[in-house]
Amino acid sequence: MKQMRKGMFMLLLVTMMVTLLAACGSNNVSNGNAGDTKNAGADSTQTSNEAGKAPDPATLKLMLFGDKPIELDKVLTEFENRTKDTLNTKLDIEFNPFADHKQKLNLKMTAGEVVDAAFDAPWGSLNQNVSLGYYQELDKYFNNDEYPGLKKAFSEEFLNANKINGHIYSIPMTNAFYDIEVVYIRKDLREKFGMQPVQSYDDLKTYLEKVQQSEKGMIPFALKNDRGFFKMFGHEEKLTNVKMISGVSPAFNVFLSDDGKKVIGATTLGDSADKFASLPTPYNDPYYMYPQYDKAVEWNKFVQKDVLSEKDPGALFVAGKSAANEATINATAQVRQKLQAAVPGADIELFVYNSKMRNMEQGAIGTDYKAWNDIVIPVTSKNADRTMKFFDWLFSSQENHDLFENGIEGEHWTKDGDRNYKMTDKTTNYLFPGYEFTWSPTMSRINSDNDAETLKLLDYQSKPDTYYQQPLTGFVFNAEPVKTEIAKMSTISTYEPLFKNGLDKDWKGSAAKMNKELESLGLEKIRQEVINQVQAFLDNSGK
Incomplete structure (x- = not known):
């Protein structure tokens, strides 16, 4: 039985990744009372009619976290123009700071406030809120010919891996089964100090010490209040029991x-x-x-004094106010672009702080084959069908997907072959959080502006043999x-x-x-x- 389960999940991983790998080549990879949840999604607005006319207009209320992209309204206007005769839908997207999103979402759910779609995740309040009856079952929308975009984008195996208590309660969002953690450092500063590339914690510590000594007024290592050093200094062995x-x-x-x-x-x-x-x-x-907490105390001397109130250390890094930032690999090209726009002549490098991942060893990353992030439809929504029709549209074509994930083609990005894209001087005007809303292993494009080493690591995190199955896979x-x-x-x-x-x-x-x-x-x-x-x-x- 255990071997059967293991085989099933390896099949899932191969199914998700094989299309992307075939397209990308060898070194490129994409980046409370809740009531009756089964019937709560009956739409209060029309979604189609026999005459083929557009449905009545509707505005969907969505909740995401992070900063609103500067030119989001321009992209939403383009979406509305493209779909006025089909979806006839507008999106009202509320963006909250990451530190506040979970609390605000839960308060809305407790109060019964209308939300048509929201971001949640297993590491957030997804499982708990499903148990509390806050989210609608979405089973009927998948593997359904009336929603061909969703049927094509989400395989049965992938959906089964993301079920909770035997049902689908979310649209799972991921472009791989892991996003490798890194520390971004300033390459130009490292070279100024006469150092070789950072390849160990000792190297990183030396780099931070030199920043502290030589770059007065610069924060050596900017951290986020509720994230801290995250997985730095942790164990690296396989945890099979x-x-x-x-x-x-x-x-x-x-x-x-x-x-x-x-x-x-x-x-x-x-x-x-x-x-x-x-x-x-x-x-x-x-x-x-x-093991991380003793090390965190030792390294705190490099951290900003007001770290407990810091919500966006990445902004400090790209503004040239800090010399290092702990994050994940998927945003590398965008981080480089934003830094170089603010600090001419600056550049970044990555330090992958888990040595097994840094050396790209096989079987180094444990996974339960679940998506990292999810979109949920709260039971307070009366527009579930309408909302799922939007996501069906989103995943029905590469063109639709590109619009939301990358922005307007020719303005915010340009094509680079069938699966790649390049940034423009206006890319920073539309940095949409695809990890919350659009990520797909087969539709998310590859950022060609990544450096060769980053592309190798992205390739590595997409391969099935990079992973091992964690115990209790499927438990919720x-x-x-x-x-x-x-x-x-x-x-x-x-x-x-x-x-x-x-x-x-x-x-x-x-x-x-x-x-x-x-x-x-x-x-x-x-x-x-x-x-x-x-x-x-x-x-x-x-x-």
């Missing part, structure tokens, strides 16, 4: 027996030693899973039985930014204090529910 469970607060590491059939423990940050005592070495060390935590307890866990948000940014030298003591607070609010009930659900999943032949 350990899985962090998302969709629950706090996050739990679940440990399985050697044969993968039994849960032998579930721990979270700050747990007392007895919670780890029965685990095998090295997991019986309460701090083994958290149902937050409903402990939703009251989870709602009380908000104290975590006070501590976590301090740990992630290296601001608490006594993070171990603070973590224990936090854990004690959580215990009094229902932590053990949540832990037991996690264990029970994972074991039930394993007992039903899951892995």
Whole structure:
């Protein structure tokens, strides 16, 4: 059964990637009461009629995060002109800061406010909000000849991998199964310091020290308040019997027996030693899973003083105000363009801080074959059909997809062959967050302005043999039985930014204090529910 599941997911990965790889060549790759969710999507506006006329006009309310592209309105006008006789739909897109999006979305859901489509993700509140009944089931829209664009763009295998409790609750967005984490540094500064390219943490530390010594007024390393050093300094070995469970607060590491059939423990940050005592070495060390926090304290001297209020460190980097920025590889070309527009003569380089990914080793990246990001249709929407018709249109042709992902051809971008594109001097006027709304492994174009090394890494993250299947693939935590307890866990948000940014030298003591607070609010009930659900999943032949 386990081999069958593994084979199924490898087939899924190959199915998603083979078209893109064939097209791209060897080194190029693209970049609350919720009511009845099954019937909540009945449209209040017409979507088609027998005479072939355009449906009645409608405006869809959407929620995304990030900055609104400067020339979004121009692109939306172009969309409306192209579709006035078919969709006859307008989009009203609300952009919120990333740090506020999750809270604002949840407040709207709790209040029953109308939202027709919104961004969410497994690492956000997707699983929890599905459990709370906030999002509509979307099964009927996929593999449906009335929605040919969606049918073509989303294979049955991919949709099955992204189901929650046996149903489709989102449009899954991804262009690969991982976006390699990097630290952007200033190549021109590195050369000014007489350094060789950064290939290790020691090299990066030397670079940051030289910035601190020589570039007065420049932040050596700008971080984001709730992201901190992110996955820097973490373990790099394969985790085949350990899985962090998302969709629950706090996050739990679940440990399985050697044969993968039994849960032998579930721990979270700050747990007392007895919670780890029965685990095998090295997991019986309460701090083994958290090597990053000591390093974060050591490296905090390079970080901006007001990091806890920093929402956009990338803006500091491209403005020349910081010398390094932790991010992911997909935005490399755009980051370079924006930096060079602000700082003539500047250039960037990437440091892939996971050494196995840096060396492009096979089987280095664990995945559960789920999309990173999703679009959901809240149950408050009365325009579900209309909204899904828009996304059907979006994925029905390369031209439609290009318009939203890249902007107006000839103005914001130009074609470079069948699958590539090049930026123009107006590209920065339309930097649309495709990762929230449009990403597709077969339709997202390749940015030819990436340097050769970046293209190799993008190629690497697209290959099936780059990945290994994580344990508990297919498991989704149902937050409903402990939703009251989870709602009380908000104290975590006070501590976590301090740990992630290296601001608490006594993070171990603070973590224990936090854990004690959580215990009094229902932590053990949540832990037991996690264990029970994972074991039930394993007992039903899951892995």
